[in-house]
Amino acid sequence: MEETRREKRYGHTIFRDWCKQCGICVAFCPKKVFDRDPKGAPIVARPQDCIGCRFCELHCPDFAISITEKDQRN
């Protein structure tokens, strides 16, 4: 029988019109999920590494980043 493993996965939405490229989310993400584009805005480079701690969401001064939780069966 195939083994089912429940794993949490997180979705990342960046509201680009509101982001002011301050760099806070990129610098403080404990799992280094983001890279920075040439202007300094976050690029979701490694979403699979996200642990859903919400540091980015709690500290974005512009309410420009949103984390959603999705339960997945692999």
Add this chain to the structure above:
Amino acid sequence: MKKPITKLIHEYLRHDKKFPHVWCPGCGNGIVLGGLIRAIDAVGLSKDQVVLVSGIGCSGRMSVYVDFNTLHTTHGRALTFATGIKLVKPELTVVVVMGDGDALSIGGNHLIHAARRNVDINAIIVNNQIYGMTGGQFSSTTPYGAYATTSPYGNIEHAFPISELAVVAGASFVARATVYHAQLLEGMIEAALKKRGFSLVEVISTCPVQYGRRNKLADPVAMMTYLKENSVKKEKADTMDPKEIKDKFVIGILADVEKPVYMEDYLQVKEKSKS
């Protein structure tokens, strides 16, 4: 499942206002506003049960963006308007947001008297240690030696310790947090909202543009790191040598006392005067 934070905040914003908001990249005001919204939501107050009163300054813009009852007052006088509101509408939860210049420089007298009377108001002081809006003049909370447009050789005045001042002035609840400690901040505001009497939450905030640029902290990430590295939890600070914590931000609850609340005594006087 955890509540989606940003989605919740968006539900409280006035979307007919211009976004992104006016604050500079990395400014702590947005983080404070987020914490306030989450705290109000956690306490379970409806938008109509809350009045947000602010003064003039960058931080004063908060009342513009959020969908509570709001009153944007004059510089330094927000607490006086708020006291009036509370006397006429005691059933409302009154929150006052002020900058450090607003609350301590021009409005310092109102602050100590509101605390002394123990009026049932929740004051949030966004202490970015500078006059942000007017171009970076030193305020009464700018650290000794720090640079401002008006202290190009370093500040020769000494900073008011806001929270400690409120404690001795008689506030029922006093707490300090920083915008780096956003979860603690939210918890402190929630506790303040639940507390009867005068509550004050001092938030050490970031102003990368007017304060940071002149004090080697122009990068918002550097400012946040500075707050992280220079804060000490109250419980730990109590075990440390006072010399070690002299230039640190002691964060957590600094006072939580039960005492008569102005509003309740006032209503009793009103009743007595009728009979």
